Amino acid sequence: MKWIAKKVACAALALLAAGACADLKKFAFPMAKFVPDQFVFDNQVGLFKGKYHTGVDFAGAKDAQILAVNFGKVEVVVPVGPKDFGLGNCVILSHLLPDGNKLYSLYGHLSRINEDIKPGVWVAQGHPVGIVGGSAWGELNKYPIHVHFEFKTAPVLGSPKKPAGKEQEVWFGYQSTPSEEWGYLDPYKIIGKVEALSFDEVGRGSGKQPLYWAEYDRLGGPSGFGVASGDVQRKGPTGQTVRYQRFTLPGKPDRLLAEGNTGVYAISGPMVEAFLAADIATLGSPLQGEHDAERSKAGTTGRIMEFEKGALVWSAKHGGFAVTGVTWERYQRFQTTAGKFGFPKASPSGGKQAFEGGSLPAE
Numbered sequence: 001m002k003w004i005a006k007k008v009a010c011a012a013l014a015l016l017a018a019g020a021c022a023d024l025k026k027f028a029f030p031m032a033k034f035v036p037d038q039f040v041f042d043n044q045v046g047l048f049k050g051k052y053h054t055g056v057d058f059a060g061a062k063d064a065q066i067l068a069v070n071f072g073k074v075e076v077v078v079p080v081g082p083k084d085f086g087l088g089n090c091v092i093l094s095h096l097l098p099d100g101n102k103l104y105s106l107y108g109h110l111s112r113i114n115e116d117i118k119p120g121v122w123v124a125q126g127h128p129v130g131i132v133g134g135s136a137w138g139e140l141n142k143y144p145i146h147v148h149f150e151f152k153t154a155p156v157l158g159s160p161k162k163p164a165g166k167e168q169e170v171w172f173g174y175q176s177t178p179s180e181e182w183g184y185l186d187p188y189k190i191i192g193k194v195e196a197l198s199f200d201e202v203g204r205g206s207g208k209q210p211l212y213w214a215e216y217d218r219l220g221g222p223s224g225f226g227v228a229s230g231d232v233q234r235k236g237p238t239g240q241t242v243r244y245q246r247f248t249l250p251g252k253p254d255r256l257l258a259e260g261n262t263g264v265y266a267i268s269g270p271m272v273e274a275f276l277a278a279d280i281a282t283l284g285s286p287l288q289g290e291h292d293a294e295r296s297k298a299g300t301t302g303r304i305m306e307f308e309k310g311a312l313v314w315s316a317k318h319g320g321f322a323v324t325g326v327t328w329e330r331y332q333r334f335q336t337t338a339g340k341f342g343f344p345k346a347s348p349s350g351g352k353q354a355f356e357g358g359s360l361p362a363e
């Protein structure tokens with residue numbers, strides 16, 4: 001056996017673990033306390049029968065709780081059995097990073113998994129995932145009680161990546177070449193150093209409304225739709241609340257979710273700016289999603305989204321503007337973009353709003 005077993009300075013590690021809890025955004029250790037004078041099987045230097053370990057084995061006291069290393073979502077729950085690939089009772093959580101990428105933490109050889117740990121459930125940092133143990137290849141007669149802990153780039157039990165020529169690799173928990181090549185990350189480079197998005201930033205901290213968040217999940221959640229910027233609520237013209245929130249995703253145009261009394265609608269790209277510049281007290285609740293507007297007589301094309309007391313109308317040529325109140329009533333009588341007036345060219349000013357085909361009176 002060629003593991004390099006490090007004597008753990010327990011006090012120092014426990015202190016680090018406690019310290020990591022002070023900053024809830026930074027990744028923490030998966031246990032509050034480690035057993036003194038026990039082994040930690042390191043990943044970067046540890047070789048077992050010529051294989052590289054894919055994680056770190058943290059030794060713990062019997063029945064110690066295994067804790068979520070950061071705010072995250074339960075992705076995979078596998079009970080000890082023929083499909084555990086040697087990892088025994090195993091849980092994988094996903095954590096959203098500020099750059100939009102996800103990082104996955106894996107907890108293996110648990111003696112049991114807690115009942116509330118089910119796929120799709122979100123957990124806070126420090127939430128108990130299960131109890132430390134030695135299930136499957138964590139065999140208690142051979143090794144101390146420990147958790148096999150990994151950080152990896154995909155929510156899978158084996159290797160996230162398979163280097164060319166090594167697709168047939170069957171070692172779980174070990175790889176034939178350094179573990180980074182297989183999509184594993186060194187926990188010591190992440191714990192206490194890297195941050196994940198918090199509960200509030202992912203957007204679930206502010207008065208969860210089922211319809212709103214169901215739509216958010218349907219559109220892809222934090223990784224597909226974007227990271228929430230904080231929820232805003234305004235009163236509409238008929239007294240109801242219009243709720244909205246901007247979402248950002250690196251490399252993608254910003255998007256927005258708006259909820260009124262008729263449903264939740266997504267707004268994207270330039271319509272987001274038009275919406276944010278509009279006065280909700282005048283515009284009101286969204287009545288439908290944004291869609292293509294009819295071509296104007298001037299040949300302009302663009303987008304339109306109807307609200308209770310107006311619409312957002314956008315064209316690449318003129319920009320996006322809200323048309324509301326009496327202006328909206330007249331504009332509709334003239335078949336909006338397809339009619340005499342075409343697309344708006346400006347916001348109301350001096351009691352008028354300018355359109356391609358002339359001006360309409362505004363309040």
Ligand SMILES: [Zn+2]
Binds near residue numbers: 041053147
């Ligand atoms: Zn291990």
